[in-house]
Each structure stands twice: as structure tokens, then as C-alpha cells.
Amino acid sequence: MVIDDSKTIRRTAETLLKKAGCEVITATDGFEALAKIADHRPDIIFVDIMMPRLDGYQTCALIKNNQNFKATPVIMLSSKDGLFDKARGRIVGSEQYLTKPFTKDELLGAITRHVIEARA
Secondary structure, three states: OEEOOOHHHHHHHHHHHHHOOOOOOEEOOHHHHHHHHHHHOOOOEEEEOOOOOOOHHHHHHHHHOOOOOOOOOEEEEEOOOOHHHHHHHHHOOOOEEEEOOOOHHHHHHHHHHHHHHHHO
16 A cells, blocks of 8 residues: 555556556545555555645554554655654654655565565
8 A cells, every 4th residue: 555645656656566566555645544444454555754634653653553454564655864754653663664766676675575574
């Protein structure tokens, strides 16, 4: 799942992941994402930090506080590269932090590390 208020980022991530054989669900913000997560149960969630209504930190915290989804890996996406932002992502339970613009290898590397290797 890719959660980002930027249509460009959602499309880019979706295209890269679909080419790699992934099924992709997108959401424009945390509220839309929470409804879709319950329906689709994604294997991994990429979430932008800066979004209206419910930001990425709040969205991640809500996911991680839910018994059904606390084991689902959440990867934070941000154009900020600061130590504080990365630390705050860890505090709310994210597994990894990717800086925009991300590469195909970074997205697929996160999937390999947090989904494929975790199942092995």
C-alpha cells in the first residue's frame, strides 16, 4: 500500500511496484488508508509523513496500535532527511525511513527486507 497526498508520488511508486509484480493499493491520506487497510490487509505500507488531516506519524501510530496490523511493516516516506524525523518515525513504530525521491531499488529493498525475508 502507498499512502501519499501527491498524485505523482502515488503513481510513481505504484508503477515501480507493479512492474516488479506487486499488487498495489493507494490512498491519498491516513483516513482513506485506514479504511482500505482493514479491507485489503496489505503486506507492507509506505506512508508519506506530510499529509493533510492525518499525517504519516499519526497514521503509523494508529496502524501499530491495532492488534490486527501491528506486525505489518510501515515504511515512512519523506522529503525531509533529518535525524529528528527519522527518530520520530521509529518512535511511532515504523520499520524504515526512505527519503524522496526514492528509487525502485529502495522500494523493492524494503519489500525484500520486511516482507520476503521476514516470511523466510
